[in-house]
């Protein structure tokens with residue numbers, strides 16, 4: 001008997017395909033800003049209700065919102081902007097995502113294809129502009145390519161080592177009356193792109209042998225553990241071995257910051273014990289981390305007696321700055337699982353005694369600095385403000401940070417117990433990231449407490465988004481550690497320029513109270529130490545309101561420990577007057 | 581050390597700029613570069629020479645491999661290989677010089693491919709060293725123009741760089 005196959009062919013315009021594809025891909029929110037070259041797409045969005053568009057007030061904020069969402073979920077954030085200035089306004093956000101390996105798809109309008117190259121109105125070569133800061137980019141040459149190109153964009157953005165992908169779409173690819181067959185591409189294959197699926201078994205075995213024999217081991221885990229979904233397994237491995245763990249700035253929360261095996265963050269503003277332990281270790285298991293210059297200090301003096309096992313999904317990260325003895329290229333989950341099963345099968349370990357004395361040594365180091373700060377001062381110390389915030393949020397908030405001293409204090413004093421909760425621009429260090437990133441998180445986790453820790457400098461870099469918060473009802477809490485200075489800049493000027501504060505004083509700050517009134521948000525001011533906890537609680541109790549907590553902190557405070565420039569890991573300033 | 585890296589990549593607009601951009605972005609040097617489509621029109625073959633320590637060249641090949649447009653690559657200098665470069669040279673020569681140019685071209689197994697009463701244009705093919713040597717041998721001549729293609733290369737024996 002003959003079967004009659006019925007093909008349901010759907011004809012859609014390029015603009016409709018974009019909206020439809022996003023729905024089929026499971027995208028709920030996209031962040032963007034309209035303009036000429038994107039108007040056909042915006043019209044298509046208007047005629048459907050599955051994909052919701054969030055209108056920001058500046059395209060940079062759209063990228064950070066998408067980025068915040070991506071960091072909190074591990075899924076790609078989606079941005080839609082017009083050509084020219086719309087596209088160039090996303091550059092900082094794309095670069096921010098690129099440096100931290102965050103999955104993101106940025107759809108940019110472009111002038112009509114037949115105008116490209118003629119300096120048409122709002123024409124910018126976005127493929128060229130974004131080239132060094134994307135994982136890949138596409139330009140659409142025919143509307144019928146749109147579904148497959150978008151599928152590839154999502155696949156590339158979120159697989160392997162994630163990163164931002166730009167899709168440039170000339171306006172004539174989205175003409176409402178030019179319709180083409182649409183079907184959602186279920187799968188995608190690229191002959192020139194196959195992310196590693198499995199670490200080399202021989203190397204993993206070698207790594208486990210080294211791990212089991214180590215006398216002074218350290219586990220150094222970065223953001224790749226979180227983004228690779230490996231936090232739980234890493235925690236299991238570390239606890240099975242009972243080895244100390246340090247996290248990078250990007251990796252915080254990848255191992256519970258409240259656990260006794262956690263020795264704090266490492267690197268430039270890492271804890272004394274983490275940096276000492278790294279320096280003296282005989283074996284480092286580096287996983288999802290990339291030995292960047294803010295971690296290693298002088299690479300020639302880096303951890304002189306350590307053998308290095310380096311696990312990463314990106315082969316180019318391995319032996320880039322620090323030579324690995326055992327390189328393992330693969331997904332963290334698979335590698336950790338294989339390591340764990342080898343450890344289970346291993347005979348009893350002979351290094352127990354060595355590990356005990358290693359812990360004894362580490363515990364002694366813990367006493368040396370131990371995150372101390374002046375608690376007797378009259379002034380509010382920024383560290384105390386972060387600790388109060390931790391208490392008021394039960395240590396369980398999503399915390400998005402801006403960039404500066406407040407960021408480092410938050411990294412040091414907000415003990416992240418879970419992955420995906422610490423949202424900060426580590427690699428690029430983008431001031432202005434915090435508020436929109438927090439908004440992106442809040443939009444997708446409306447029931448959760450979301451804090452933006454910021455400085456009076458950083459917050460002004462995307463402060464226009466207070467308006468977006470009002471429009472969409474995004475009750476984030478903004479904790480502004482107001483020191484009246486570009487504090488991190490001032491700290492460097494204190495230390496390296498004999499206190500000449502060139503352009504680091506922020507004169508003429510706005511009345512934040514009036515500003516919040518203007519946007520119909522709430523305002524809480526904290527001026528004295530004794531009101532810290534009560535005011536913090538008051539602010540966080542206003543669940544459905546955006547609250548700006550203006551916390552006046554000591555402008556003189558510096559972030560310590562701080563590694564001595566061009567020294568080894570263990571060379572640190574511990575206060576204004578002490579160094580190792 | 582000098583390395584010859586041969587890359588098979590998607591024959592698509594933008595692919596070349598990604599490769600070239602990578603070198604300036606990451607502070608790698610490119611000594612020579614050539615690129616053309618292959619017998620498979622969807623693929624281009626790009627060959628470049630670069631100088632660098634083993635560690636730098638390892639980074640170069642890893643970073644190139646990361647580019648989505650790069651399908652495959654090989655560092656030809658890691659094995660036995662053949663390299664060739666083509667050079668066109670235009671000199672002004674008259675009187676007795678003309679015989680000398682002719683002789684030099686013959687010694688280097690080149691060809692004279694265009695001439696006027698006062699101009700010779702020559703073509704030389706070989707390894708880059710040989711091309712350098714030819715220019716040196718022309719020492720006394722009035723060289724008007726030198727055009728080199730940059731190195732292309734292929735592995736000896738069974739080895740191929742193909743899909």
Ligand SMILES: Cc1ncc(C[n+]2csc(CCOP(=O)(O)OP(=O)(O)O)c2C)c(N)n1
Nearest residue numbers: 404405406431455456457458485486487488
């Ligand atoms: C966009 C951008 N411009 C400049 C810098 C350099 N920078 C790093 S920290 C900092 C000061 C930040 O001041 P504030 O937000 O008040 O934070 P604080 O250090 O005072 O806590 C500056 C200017 C940067 N990181 N990002």
Ligand SMILES: [Mg+2]
Nearest residue numbers: 455456485487
């Ligand atoms: Mg400040």
